[in-house]
Amino acid sequence: MTNPMHDEHHDHLGSKMGMWLFIFTELFLFGGLFLVYAIFRSKYGEDFHHAAEELNVFIGTLNTVVLLISSMTVAMSISAIQKGDSGRAIRLLLLTIVLALVFMVNKYFEWGHKFEFKLYPGSPVLGNLPKGELLFFGLYFMMTGLHALHVVIGCVLLGITIPKIAKKQITSERYTFHENAGLYWHLVDFIWIFLFPMMYLIT
Amino acid sequence: MEKHHISSYTSHGIVLTVLLTLTALSVTIAELHLGAISVAVALLVASIKGTTVLTYFMHLKYESTFFKVMVAGVFAMYALIIIFTFFDYIFR
Structure with a gap:
């Protein structure tokens, strides 16, 4: 240990295990919604088909690519900190946050486009759609919205990591916080990997 | 702290390339409108992508x-x- 000032109660393995346990709760949070989707899809196949065709596959694919790249930049930033290259680790984290913002801007335009057509939770237009389509859009807004919230939280976590690296609180000897923030970001990517085909591809 | 495996930048690049290729494959197959098969293929590809993220990006391989x-x-x-x-x- 290079920094005896902060040695008290530091448990890398325990912290990481705690992070994984938290990730499991997140997986079940989204897993429950996936299950609701699967059941209603099997019940209202036709309606889900029509509703899913309304979604923009291009913007969905673009956001998938953006998130996958951001997942790589986070993984690279952890490699960088392990090698002791703080500068590069910070630059890669900044790049990740920029990519996350690109994701959110795309989401803004995507949702904005839906709102223009009066498609938003609780709208009269949505209420008059067949039951299955209403359910699809309900799940679409709920799941992509909850996912977007996770993108924002992930950005905050990565944003907290950067000054910690700059202040040498995160070093090649001790990067648990950085690693856990990275795990959270990968979780955001992992969930999107399943959301994307369910919402945009399977029509 | 115990010694950890450090993934190279190149290996992260390879993982990303695999993930992007699988995404392209998934979108292409969806465009063909193969009906029930496309659902199975989309979920299969997503599972492979998810496993790849868990294994390499989330470092499970080295845990x-x-x-x-x-x-x-x-x-x-x-x-x-x-x-x-x-x-x-x-x-x-």
Whole structure:
């Protein structure tokens, strides 16, 4: 240990295990919604088909690519900190946050486009759609919205990591916080990997 | 702190390339409108992508067996929940 000032109660393995346990709760949070989707899809196949065709596959694919790249930049930033290259680790984290913002801007335009057509939770237009389509859009807004919230939280976590690296609180000897923030970001990517085909591809 | 495996930048690049290729494959197959098969293919490709993220980006490959078992157990539990729910839904 290079920094005896902060040695008290530091448990890398325990912290990481705690992070994984938290990730499991997140997986079940989204897993429950996936299950609701699967059941209603099997019940209202036709309606889900029509509703899913309304979604923009291009913007969905673009956001998938953006998130996958951001997942790589986070993984690279952890490699960088392990090698002791703080500068590069910070630059890669900044790049990740920029990519996350690109994701959110795309989401803004995507949702904005839906709102223009009066498609938003609780709208009269949505209420008059067949039951299955209403359910699809309900799940679409709920799941992509909850996912977007996770993108924002992930950005905050990565944003907290950067000054910690700059202040040498995160070093090649001790990067648990950085690693856990990275795990959270990968979780955001992992969930999107399943959301994307369910919402945009399977029509 | 105990020594950890450090993934190279190149290996992260390779993982990304694989993930992007699988995404392109998934979108292409969806465009063909193959009906029920496209659902299975989309979910299969997503599962491969998800496993790749867990294994390499989330570093599970280099974690102790305990972590691997824990994660596998959670997914097994989730699979059981899906199966039981559908059994209940179909045969009720």
